[in-house]
Amino acid sequence: MEEKVDEKEVQSCELDTLDSIEYNKPDSSYNISFNDLDHAIFSATSNVEFPKDRNLIKKAEDYRNLGNESFKRGFIELAIEYYTKAITTYPKNHEFFTNRAVCYKRKGDWLKVEADVRQALNLEENSVKAHYFLGQALLNLGKRVEGLKKLRKAKCLSEHYKTVHTEEINNEILRSMMKLYLEEEERLNYAVVSLSSFVKELLERENNQGALSEEEYSERTKQVEMINNYVKKTQEREIPKYLCCKISMCLMRDPVITPSGQTYERELIEKHIMSNGSFDPVTRKPCKLSDLYPNYYLKEAVESFLEKNPWAYDEYYT
Structure with missing residues (x-):
């Protein structure tokens, strides 16, 4: 018997790693004019809400919160029911569709994931989540070219909106390329x-x-x-040594250069300095945390190498 979710205990929560990455930006500019005995002629450029819709929006949000709590507790089918009620109550919020898509994703029902995120994109074409989930769905449905295209679109949007999940999306792209x-x-x-x-x-x-x-x-x-x-x-696989960190011997994800000209994975050289002292582990010359600078040239070289040699993703530093 399914446990009932107590509405009084409902708290909003993140559903999935990427389920809270929608960029809170104003709606696209638009003007609305209408003649209604109950409303004045109304014109706006952002975040339009009609008074008559507010109760529906509130009710739909309540359903969404119940869905969030159900998902958090592992009641996927119950979460789907609540998200469906939210969509039925107020079908203009694209996040309700991506919320439900996360549930279908958890079940491996990729056709329904695709259907929901396409609906979300009809409402908000720049939804990072929707493009990301659509890319995953298409790849799992055997539509490889379109799937990778959507993942790259998600990465582009994530970089534009400066979300913290760009790296996660990039990893998904590289994993998919390696598999193909x-x-x-x-x-x-x-x-x-x-x-x-x-x-x-x-x-x-x-x-x-x-x-x-x-x-x-x-x-x-x-x-x-x-x-x-x-x-x-x-088919011989060889990774150029200059692309690898001298500490881990892995392809560098976030390379930084020291004053003595050595390049390391940022996380590893920072750990070394904090644990062993302020010196370069190869040259033994002085090196403080403040002396480390991003090596953008090498980062681009690694990305270019991975693009041409997807098999090397397994050698990427994690």
């Missing part, structure tokens, strides 16, 4: 092995039938091996 890369690599390997086996069998058959001279057979066999070796070489 490895899947494509597996298909390529299978195709190369299958084709190589077929050609070898064909050469063997023609050689046994006397259709090929020994010299030609030997040359063709070598060519097949050369192709196999070339494919293997193109």
Whole structure:
């Protein structure tokens, strides 16, 4: 039997890592004029609320808060019911749709996630959450190109609105790219092995039938091996050392440079200075926290390398 949520105990809460990242900005500029016996002609440019809607908005927010509390306690189906009531009561708030989408996401119902966040985007086209969840939904539904496009849109908006979740979205993009890369690599390997086996069998058959001279057979066999070796070489994975932190040996996420010209992962060099003293761990020269400066050039180089070599995400510092 499901536990009832006490409305008196309801407190607003964050539903998911990205569920509270909507940027609180004014609504897009617009003007509304209407003739109504109950209202004066009304014109506004931001945050318009009609008096007759206020009770509905309040009621919908109450349902949303109940949904939040239900989700927090793990009652996903109950949370969906409350968010649905909020949407039915006041369907103009895009956050109600993204709230419900989080529940469907937790259940793995990606079709419903997609439907809800598309509704949210119809109401607020710059919702970071909606673009992020839509990207995840599309990827899980096999729509890879569009899914990555939406994730990149979410990252762009997150950077524009300066939310704290840009890194999380970027990680999702890199994970998705790595997964797609490895899947494509597996298909390529299978195709190369299958084709190589077929050609070898064909050469063997023609050689046994006397259709090929020994010299030609030997040359063709070598060519097949050369192709196999070339494919293997193109799949060799090597990360340039200059992109890696000298402490962790991982790809740097937030590289900073010391006065002596050494670059480290910020978190690790800061820990070193605070634990071991104010000196560069490689050169042993003096180095204080205030001496560390972002190495933007190297950060761009790491991002460019990951874009071209998605497999390297596993070597990213976490």
